[in-house]
Amino acid sequence: MLGDIAGFSGAVRVDRAGVTEFAAAYxxxxxxxxxxxxxxxxxxxxxxxxxxTALAVMSLVEDKTLALDTPARELLGADLPLIGADVTVEHLLAHRSGIGDYFDEDTAGDITDFVLPVPVHELADTEDYLKVLGGHPAKFPAGERFAYCNSGYVVLALIASRAAGLPFHDLVTRRVCEPAGMTGTGFPRSDELPAGAARGYLHASGSDRTNVFHLPVRGSGDGGAYSTVADFGAFWTALFAGRIVPGARVLEMLRPRSDATEGPRRYGLGFWLHGTGKAVTLEGYDAGVSFRSVHDPDTALTWTVVSNTSDGAWPVARRLAELLAGG
Incomplete structure (x- = not known):
């Protein structure tokens, strides 16, 4: 299907109506x-x-442990006092909270830079992130506009964990991965990756190196999970079948809250949305990581590209989008 993709390191999978049409690794x-x-x-x-993260939070909304209009301050207590009383769970999910970002992608610099203000080994549990989340003033009043915010999703992880009385990583496993059948998805430490996990690589100073010093040793609500292309085939099926949260909640999450500031895309609650159609996307980009998974409910077409290099997924994702357009 893809022909020559020299230099690509990663995996690709295409599914249509539950049937795998293509799967390969490089x-x-x-x-x-x-x-x-x-x-x-x-x-x-x-x-x-x-x-x-968004689905774990929405599952708590479904069982009334949280509500979309729950103020963040209700669960933060004395922590993170610069987060205003106007910020709700829904604002955080929609990237419309206006809170300051500990990792602002507009100003973070090059992907090869060491950007975290504390040693990465100190960020292992979600409560540990309090030391980097604080001290960032609000950018604008909650609800005013869209501004992609990593801090917002770590705050969501804190809120969800505290509301549920369960560590965030366990909450995602129980509320999302298990009902979706995502048996290969979780939050391993980068310094003790299990067998079968890929190390992430980036090129800097004339050589290739792993990303172990660039990212938190264990991820939280904004990033850091590991998964497989098969798990994302299962994920989209389970999502639209209502097995993670009921269908009405899925529709609520996929209702556009914002037009994106770049490109013809919109944003719902935790998901990128096509500018005019119904295709839904999850994607990630970081030092030694690039990922895109797209599902179109109208055509039952799913495709996922993941690479253990910083930019490796993007040329393959563009080629797949061209090949599968209208397919």
């Missing part, structure tokens, strides 16, 4: 040990994690 999961990627390899998915 390159190496561990370059030092010469371990190849496979279609079952677990890759980092970066900000695609936000979709899982």
């Amino acid at each position: 390159g190496l999961a561990d370059r030092a040990a010469d371990v190849p990627n496979t279609v079952g390899t677990r890759f980092g998915i970066a900000s695609a994690t936000k979709g899982l």
Whole structure:
């Protein structure tokens, strides 16, 4: 299907109406040990994690543990005092909270930079992120406009964990991964990756190196989960079948809240939406990670591309989008 994609390291899968039409893997999961990627390899998915976070939160809304209009302050207590009383769960989900961002992608610099203000090993549990979330003034009043915000999704992880009385990683496993049948998805530490997981690579200072010093040692609500292309085939099926949250909640999440500031896309609650059609996207980009998964409910077409390099997924994703257009 894809022809020559020299240099690509990662995996690709295409499904239509529950039937896998194409699945292949390329390159190496561990370059030092010469371990190849496979279609079952677990890759980092970066900000695609936000979709899982949003669903975990929405499952708590469904059982009335939270509400979309719950103020963030209600569960933050004395923590993060710069987050205003006007910020709600829905604002955070829709990237319309206006809160300051600990990792502002507009000003973060090059993907090869070391951008975190604390040693990455200090960010292992969601409560640990309090040390980087604080001290960032609000950019605008809640609800005023769209501004993509990583901090917002870590705050959501804190709120959800505290409301449910369960560690965030366990909450995602129980509320999202298990009902979706995503058996290869979770939040391993980057310094003790399990067998079958790909190391992320970036090119800097004339050499290739892993991303272990660039990202939190364990992800939270904004990113850092690992998954497989098969799990995302299962994910989209389960989502639209109402197995993670009921169909009415899915429709609520996919109702556009904002036109995106770049390109012909809109945003709902945790998901990127096509500018005019019904296709839904999750994507992630970080040091040593690039990921895109798209599902069109009208055609029952799903495709996922993931790479264990910073930019590797994008040329393949563009080619797939062209090949599958109208398909």
